[in-house]
Amino acid sequence: MSTVATFTNPILAGDRPDPAIIKVGDEYWMTYSSFEAAPGLLLYRSTDLVNWTYECAALPNPVGNTFAVDIAEHDGRYFIYIPFIPTPWSTLTDASIYVIHAPSMSGPWSEPIDLGIRGVIDPGHVVGEDGIRYLFVSGVRRIALAADGLSTVGELEHVYDGWRYPDDWVTEAYALEGPKLLRKDGWFYLVSAVGGTAGPPTGHMVIVARSRSVHGPWENHPRNPIARTVDAAELWWSRGHATLVPGPAPDDGWWMVSHGYENGFRTLGRQILLEPIRWTEDGWPETVAGDPGGELEVPRGAGPQHPSSAFTDDFSKLRLGERWAFHAPASGEAERLSLDDGLVLAGKGTSPSDTSPLAILTGDHSYEIEVDVDVSDTRTEAGLLLFFNNRLFCGMGIDGERMLSYSGGIRTHWREPAPATRRITLRIRNDEHIVTGWYRVPGGEWIRHAIRYETSGYHANTTGDLLSLRPALYATGVGSARFRDFRYRPLPA
Structure with a gap:
């Protein structure tokens, strides 16, 4: 009898919040908020979603405090959209979204280009059914991009009000943020976070909406949220800021990458979590594990999980x-x-x-x-x-x-x-x-x-x-x- 291979969260330990991930051929590339660290935006590569290898730093000299990014590919070129926040050592006066680009995920990456977007964070890139590139940001608001993705067209506009959880849920704040978008089976899916990223352990959560058009209207998932810490006894707290990606094998389903605090070890920061996703008959994504704190079956073909080492x-x-x-x-x-x-x-x-x-x-x-x-x-x-x-x-x-x-x-x-x-x-x-x-x-x-x-x-x-x-x-x-x-x-x- 063969033994089912398993892994345990986190898949990348330590303080690596707001993971951004992209599948490039048979590989995955991932980075995360590097905040006031330099070099910033460390890029990791994987073939199985479980084991990750450091490859390079995309941002040797951050412009400011580096918040949650999005990675995108368009016409064979790669883009990382970056919100920078003012710090005592930067020249910024407001939250500002920049972009860097490269011919491949391994670089070389350009110097940051200022997109002129102010006062928002958490960009999420998507190409609409009209062929136009857009950035969705915290709020949730949206702005069009030029064809090369290196400048904006028009102004920010409000496009989605978010899903409202019951008022008696204990959260930090409503905080509609972290929009990530994907297109599947004729639908645009908007995956967001609400509830606040710190504060009570039951705060942060993952919500989903969808539309036939990038212009809306957006229909909320009938069973929102699709992921949330519901009890402080769970292993992972404040789960949120998620991206959905297809598995390594064509028939291996979909997976969700998010972050969370480990129960009793907030000192380690928000760590990167992986869990399987199923698609329902009515076309909505749902988590399979409920609580991702136990052993989970690895994606098909994944090797043994690498332990921490001296x-x-x-x-x-x-x-x-x-x-x-x-x-x-x-x-x-x-x-x-x-x-x-x-x-x-x-x-x-x-x-x-x-x-x-x-x-x-x-x-x-x-x-x-x-x-x-x-x-x-x-x-x-x-x-x-x-x-x-x-x-x-x-x-x-x-x-x-x-x-x-x-x-x-x-x-x-x-x-x-x-x-x-x-x-x-x-x-x-x-x-x-x-x-x-x-x-x-x-x-x-x-x-x-x-x-x-x-x-x-x-x-x-x-x-x-x-x-x-x-x-x-x-x-x-x-x-x-x-x-x-x-x-x-x-x-x-």
Whole structure:
């Protein structure tokens, strides 16, 4: 008897919200909101929807905070429509939609082109039955595009009011957003999200409407929503922002890619979920699993799901995008980096809060990180953090004279009795939110930092910022720091 292969969500762990996906021949390409990270819009490729491989970064230098995008193909060329949000380091004054384009999904991608669309987010591309290209945006509003997709024609117009859920449902806000469109069997399907993307776990949901014409009228799914967290006991919370795609095999049905918070681990951010879709006799999509928190049968032909794995970075090459990304970078932030017997990071700012640390994503409940830190002089501070944003982080660093400790986004009063040194190895263990630190001087024994931290509250509902808690390296001050032998190790459950 053959064993049915299964997978468990997420299919791509860690903070990867608002997934955008396209099928190109026998392959799938996917990216997600990269927010204040640079490089941005990391592109992953898959042949089976379950296992994904990093390929490249489509956006080396973001114009602003990079929100939910849409990927489109038209006449053999590829487009990513991007909403940028103003940040302290950008020149934007309002939400603005741009586009980049390329001859293939692997690039090379153009520089961002401003479409002149202001005050909206979440673009969704579609070609109407009239042959005209359109962008649908939050609201839901719509604007026509020029034939080349690189400029707009006319003005935004309101086209869909959304489906209204019962008033006694507990959500964050109505927030009609994330329109994604597909054309199937003579219908245009409009897949949207309502309910708010953070807040209560029962908020975010997936709704569907359809029309024979891109111009409407839009008929709501009689059984909306097609996906929603209905109970806080479920594994995945705030499920939403979905795209429907055909399976890898011609007879393998359809699948839905969405995002959600893991119950008890909002600190990991919104992770990417996959679940099967069936089409009813009356032509509507419906989810099959109900709760996607258990084992699900893989798409036909999919290989075993790749588990999380340990890695060591000796910094013999610079893995920007593939592994590391700056948080809240200024223009030319990568110029702070060089490779010379490790990773040399020039100092910036006056504390971890304004230094644009280098961070990695993680989807593990428990893990250990370790790095050797060498500061150039006593005018430089550098170290190892668990970093959510510039207001919320914890960890430790050295400045050549003392160890500095951080918790809750501030330097603590605790004076750790570590030796005065310009070189030290730091280790942080995050064991299901319980954070413990160690340090050792070259040739010495490990010493446990005297204070432990609890970080379950380091998440979006605490700070109002849709990010995640990430391992990070920082260097602040006027000198530089050299990092050697970074190690990441998932811990067994």
